[in-house]
């Protein structure tokens with residue numbers, strides 16, 4: 073059988089790019105997307121050094137038609153889709169009385185509605201392949217914190233959405249699961265990955281977790297996974 077095809081939203085940097093690199097090294101075929109054309113191009117060049125089985129294109133998960141076109145591109149190139157990783161996300165951290173409507177909407181539309189758009193656009197192909205649908209939520213989907221209203225609301229939402237979708241989709245042989253990471257070194261919220269991030273999880277740790285899940289027997293479904301750095305920040 074040909075190698076499985078994996079689509080990663082927000083796969084051009086940070087966690088998504090790290091997952092893409094690890095899965096390509098494991099022999100999978102990988103498609104990545106995000107909004108910025110220059111990041112898509114850079115990711116395509118970097119990933120193509122690992123394997124020719126790479127597809128990269130722009131898509132905005134806030135726009136359903138954009139995700140539909142993304143899935144069509146994957147289908148055209150690879151003829152199948154086995155794993156969807158709804159990873160694209162962003163956060164604005166402010167006290168609730170200072171959070172603007174625009175900031176609230178951007179988090180809900182990207183982190184929550186975007187995850188639904190990606191599933192809705194891909195679910196027919198996942199039914200065919202009896203595939204996996206993975207959301208990258210967060211420990212912020214179970215722990216609330218100051219300045220986190222919009223982000224917490226979106227990530228608590230993703231956890232609830234994925235768990236309910238898991239019950240709907242397992243009837244079709246699709247396994248849906250959510251991964252809830254703690255701190256990961258990435259470009260999230262303007263972070264610049266550097267030595268100060270060595271205590272955090274690294275993007276490839278998430279890639280290795282997913283590679284391990286892909287090796288599991290199809291009767292196994294780890295439906296909700298919390299993962300965090302084993303030691304806290306020493307600052």
Ligand SMILES: NC(=O)c1ccc[n+]([C@@H]2O[C@H](COP(=O)([O-])OP(=O)(O)OC[C@H]3O[C@@H](n4cnc5c(N)ncnc54)[C@H](OP(=O)(O)O)[C@@H]3O)[C@@H](O)[C@H]2O)c1
Pocket residue numbers: 081082083084085086087088105106107108111131132133134159160161162182183186208209210211252253254255256257258259260261
């Ligand atoms: N870093 C952490 O500590 C941490 C912890 C737990 C969970 N997470 C979650 O992990 C996921 C990945 O974040 P990250 O840490 O890797 O951050 P990142 O380095 O900032 O990467 C985010 C990715 O998402 C893309 N993206 C943002 N908005 C998008 C949209 N509307 N449509 C398509 N792509 C979009 C970005 O590209 P463009 O800007 O070019 O679109 C980028 O490729 C997010 O869901 C985040 O909430 C992160």
